[in-house]
Each structure stands twice: as C-alpha cells, then as structure tokens.
Amino acid sequence: MSQESFVIDLQALAKDGGRVHRTVPVESLGRLVESLLEPVGTVTFEFQGERDDEGKLYVDLQIQGDLVLQCQRCLEAMVWPCNVQNRLLLLRSGEELPENELENDAVDALEVEPLTDLLALVEDEVLLALPLVPRHENCEPPVKAGVDDEISPFAVLRQLRGKV
Ligand SMILES: [Zn+2]
Structure with a gap:
C-alpha cells in the first residue's frame, strides 16, 4: 500500500463544506x-x-485513538484514550484575527498555507493534548532492587522518634 498523501487545501475543504475522515497507524x-x-x-x-x-472558514477537528504512554509512577504501560475536539478558524497567512474572535476560547485560529499537511496538524493537536505526567489512577511505584540502601527521611524520622 502506498503512503496516502494528506496534504490538501484546507480552505477549499471549508468552502465546500467537505469532510476528510481517515484512520492511520x-x-x-x-x-x-x-x-x-x-x-x-x-x-x-x-x-x-x-x-x-x-x-x-472553519474546520471542526476530531481525533480519537488509544495511545500507549508510560506511567510516570509505576513505569508500566498505560493506555491513554486520546479524544481531541477542536474548532479551527482558518486565516490566510498574514491575515489578522477578527476582533470578535479574540476572546472566543472555543475557537483556535489557524493560519493556513495554500496546502496543509493534515497529518502534521493531527500530530500537533495530539501532542498538545498529551498529559504532561501520565499516571494510572491507582498504581504503586516499582520496588527497586537495593532500595534498602537508600535511607528515606521518614525512616530517619521514625528512628529519631523511637529514641526519644
Ligand atoms: Zn502506573
């Protein structure tokens, strides 16, 4: 299968009310x-x-997929259900954002070139949505070999208390 190109004229898509719907690895x-x-x-x-x-011109963007991240607590794999929804206002390059859109948080402005790489755009949106510190809701840090060598401040505190 040849690599499909996702470089399109996004403004033309918006003008025509068109739709692109794809699943990629x-x-x-x-x-x-x-x-x-x-x-x-x-x-x-x-x-x-x-x-x-x-x-x-607007484009409503939806992205979905289960991504495998590394939990930063137990260091095991965790599946993060990606679900991005965004409404993009298309601007020609150099075009000012209309004033009435400046305070509209529901819409992101996107300056578009005549041709836009949809995959790159999808990637940007997913990267922005990724959790900074992915973690399972319930998990334990891994038990490291040799962890006894490290003396935790709490252990020291308990020892001190025991002596009093
Ligand atoms: Zn975890």
Whole structure:
C-alpha cells in the first residue's frame, strides 16, 4: 500500500463544506511516536469544513485513538484514550484575527498555507493534548532492587522518634 498523501487545501475543504475522515497507524505519526512507550494502534481523525454566514472558514477537528504512554509512577504501560475536539478558524497567512474572535476560547485560529499537511496538524493537536505526567489512577511505584540502601527521611524520622 502506498503512503496516502494528506496534504490538501484546507480552505477549499471549508468552502465546500467537505469532510476528510481517515484512520492511520500510530507509527505514521513520527513526532508523536517519540512521546509514546509503544507505537501501536491507530488514530482516527475527521476534518469537517464549514463556511459560516459571514464567509468565515472553519474546520471542526476530531481525533480519537488509544495511545500507549508510560506511567510516570509505576513505569508500566498505560493506555491513554486520546479524544481531541477542536474548532479551527482558518486565516490566510498574514491575515489578522477578527476582533470578535479574540476572546472566543472555543475557537483556535489557524493560519493556513495554500496546502496543509493534515497529518502534521493531527500530530500537533495530539501532542498538545498529551498529559504532561501520565499516571494510572491507582498504581504503586516499582520496588527497586537495593532500595534498602537508600535511607528515606521518614525512616530517619521514625528512628529519631523511637529514641526519644
Ligand atoms: Zn502506573
């Protein structure tokens, strides 16, 4: 299977109210893979274009997929269900953000070139959404060999108390 190109004219998609819906292997997202414990599974994304009554161009973006991160507490694998939803206002390069959109938190402005790499955009959005310190809800730190050699401050405190 040849590598499908996801470089498209995003503004044209929005003008036509078009939609792109694809599922790609996680390993095709090279920058994201660097943040994962294992590059397994797939990511599904959808771009839904929209032109509003004022002629402004939007794309509603949805990304879903189970990503395997490393828990920072027990250091084991943890599956993080990625679920990104974003509404992007498309601006031509150099175009100012309309004033009434400045305070609209629900919309992110995106300056688009004539051609946009959808995969790169998906990757950017997922990277932004990744938890900074992924952790299972309930887990224990690994028991390291030789942990007895390290004297924890609490153990010292208990010893001191015992002497009093
Ligand atoms: Zn854990």
